[in-house]
Amino acid sequence: MIQITPRIEASKFMTFASPLLAILLTLIFGSILFTVLDKDPLEAMHLLLIAPLSDAYNISEMLVKMGPLLLCAVGLSLCYRANLWNIGAEGQLLMGALGGSAVALQFVDSEAWFALPLTLIAGIISGMIWAAIPTLLKLKFNSNLILTTIMFNYIALYMLLWGVHGPLRDPEGFGFPESAIFSDATLLPLLSEDGRVHIGILFAILLSIFAAFVLAKSHLGFQIRVFGADEPAAKYAGFNHKKLTWCVMLFAGALAGLAGVSEVAGPIGQLVPGISPGYGYSAIIVAYLGRLHPLGALLSATFMAVLYMGGDLAQIEMGIPIAVVGMFQGVLLFFLLACDFFIHYRLTFTSYSQYKH
Amino acid sequence: MDIDFITQILFAAIKTGTPLLLIALGEVICEKSGVLNLGQEGMMLMGAVVGFLAAYTTGSAGLGIIGAILMGMIMSLIFAFLVLHLGANQVATGLALTIFGTGLSAFVGADVVGQTVQGFQPIIIPLLSDIPILGKVLFTHDLLVYVSFAMAGAVAYVANKTRTGLILKAVGENPHAANAIGIKVLRVRYCAIMFGGAMAGLSGAYMSLVYTPMWIENMSSGRGWIALALVVFASWRIGNIMLGAYLFGLASIMHLVLQGMGWSISPNLLAMLPYVATVVVMVIISADHFKEKLLAPRSLGKPFDPRQMA
Structure with missing residues (x-):
């Protein structure tokens, strides 16, 4: 059984982990989206996240x-x-x-x-x-x-x-x-x-x-x-x-x-x-x-x-519309708001044995 | 200025005010249940682009409308899940919905920018349209305008005269009391939010299938936000919303009026008019702090969590 229970105190760990988790989920969402659109997700992610940091220009x-x-x-x-x-x-x-x-x-x-x-x-x-x-x-x-x-x-x-x-x-x-x-x-x-x-x-x-x-x-x-x-x-x-x-x-x-x-x-x-x-x-x-x-x-x-920079590159290299950046931003904020739920709540895993007593 | 000119202006004001009316009708129900959804603009844009795509690929404007409504509802479900189940901040979630919808609509609509579809033909209602001036202004529109008239009547009736309206009010005024007498608060709010989404989608479809009729990025140009303001200064009353929507329709076409009268002002300055008018009216209305507090649904924007009731 998974239960949602309120935390007594806001979780410090989740406060900082939540943005990272949200970014990760957004990237997974993006990869799925690119796969559906028949664009190579690895290449797209490389252009969006790595290429912008690859050279001085x-x-x-x-x-x-x-x-x-x-x-x-x-x-x-x-x-x-x-x-x-x-x-x-x-x-x-x-x-x-x-x-x-x-x-x-x-x-x-x-x-x-x-x-x-x-x-x-x-x-x-x-x-x-x-x-x-x-x-x-x-x-x-x-x-x-x-x-x-x-x-x-x-x-x-x-x-x-x-x-x-x-x-x-x-x-x-x-x-x-x-x-x-x-x-x-x-x-x-x-x-x-x-x-x-x-x-x-x-x-x-x-x-x-x-x-x-x-x-x-x-x-x-x-x-x-x-x-x-x-x-x-x-x-x-x-x-x-x-x-x-x-x-x-x-x-x-x-x-x-x-x-x-x-x-x-x-x-x-x-x-x-x-x-x-x-x-x-x-x-x-x-x-x-x-x-x-x-x-x-x-x-x-x-x-x-x-x-933003990656969006420019992905548009030039792969013909992905620049609007994808705006969409990712919205998705990112959704995931962030959802992850923030766990600052105040946690999942507790209760086994059935507990109910026997 | 002759009568013909005035008739034309009023006709155009109704046409321009219709998307505002549609979206505001959805938002007012949503707000009456105590939920503030700032994602109107995003839902409207998604409705517009999906409605256009559906009509463009199938050739049927009717399917476009249905697609737009469904899209608006799906968008509103994301919002509803986040604010109702995860207790996310309504303001931030609404903003996220708008940013998401703006981006996604531009993304999926990128290929059809500049295409056109066959929109709706005007339906001239016999007899009624023969009334001098008013007949032409009110009864020579396309289907969706009549739908908006009917929706305004239906929403006013349901909100003010039925048990459903009463439940809605109870949830918006005091969710704890409503919960105590056995009303499923979250379920009511889900329904209200989805109605808001459906109306926003419909309003978007009106923009892309009737008003222009084509898809342009960001084509709602702030109408979702103006509708939010409209609900506030209409004091959550349907009659006022209708009047306000047409006044804003008039403000949006003011440049045509002034051109017709032979004035020449920069079109960019005139384009500010609806937004300036919104601010001015909002200031006048909300200056009366007491009145606004009295009229606003009391739990507006406040989350309700049944988990913390026990």
Whole structure:
């Protein structure tokens, strides 16, 4: 007999084993899927998981994808810990790209040293503003944060499209919906000669360490943890919910905005309609997979970036549609949620002999 | 602006509002049972792509509809199993469903992007369609629009006038009390979630078989999310949902209206309108904190675990 019994305490082991188990199950699911589709599962898995790490160019491209995923996921981890369902990283990222581009395009013919800092600050502030509006609406008018942030994602997308089709379009671009190419003064310095990896990835890693430190050691981090674990207790302790909400949301907005501006001032080098292949949405999964911890996000963002990169390779080499990456992400989150069941429950194997007594 | 123009606009508003109405009708039942399913967008997209594929391969739009409904139900079953049996967080599971559905629909639909199918022909209802203005606006649509009218009536009737509706309400308001009087809470919630899935699938089929009629990646463009907002600001009332759906239909075709009136605004700015309208209406409605608390199903979003009852 197999029985499900509640655990008395949440299992530490399962908390960390669950993401690995979920990844394993997703890979098994993927292998079955590829077999059904008549694609060699071993080759597909090799392309998805190993090939992205096989040479310097691929690793560099992988890091390019990891930067925005990590930045968004770190912000979201803190939000979700504080029970703030911010789904708006995608919109904040797009606005960061738009705001940053608006400033960068003022420096197209310039070599000024302050061009890059101004561009980055503009991106960060744009992301913060895009996070601030839903926060304000939530605190002032009690509106549902999930729905407002989602709506703001769509609004941001059309803002971006309006920007590249309208005021920010390159006047000499033959009518293509693209901005002028940024000057070198507004581009993030590259980390290596070959490849597109830039110092944005260092920002992302440093910020995730910073966030981990805040969460573990500061009073603010303590408040976030208490709010997540037991909201009534946090209110009883007199923690200022409004202030906390503002801090966490603005931080998440700033990070997502930085992610956006780092894309246009990094690998892309101009404003185009397709800034993000859904980084802001994937970051939700990255955050969960990383156990809502900034350092966990570091690991899970690496995995997700490998998957993105592998998806590109699998599309080129085997003609597997890139959408397979999005599907795997969803499956991964399903398996993760299912595995998390065993943090609070366990299977007990009872033999019939027990019933005899 | 002449009468003809207004008639056309209202006709289009109903047509555009129909997918919102269908999906919101499913979600409102789901929420009345106390379950918040944020996977609407994913279920809708899967319904759209499967409905399209079924109609494309068999040549029958009717089979497309059935396929879409079944697909929506299968999707909702994944959600139901995770949240009802494994006690997974409803918000996270719903998001997973949306991400999964968006990815999977793009994956399976990759080969038929840009193909078209024979959709439904409009059915002009005799006599009723002769009523000036209203006749043209309401009774010259295709089959699915009439289905949505009928579903709205049926859902309102079942939810408000029948024993089934009462059970649904009991489960959504207080699952523990419902459980105590012998109602199978999880079974009721399963049914409610699957009804939501079926309606989301149907709504998707409307998009890919009637509204466009073709399959485009991400073609629901946030309608599943708008429907979720619609349920909130309709205060979980069917009549309000219907009105809201058509108002949002109107907001979505505003660019046609303004073009007709000779305005020229960037189409991208006008495309924001439904989303901006959603935020604005949500702010106005939910500003009254007390009222929303009173109207929302009390156990909405909270898991119920019969294992912990003993």
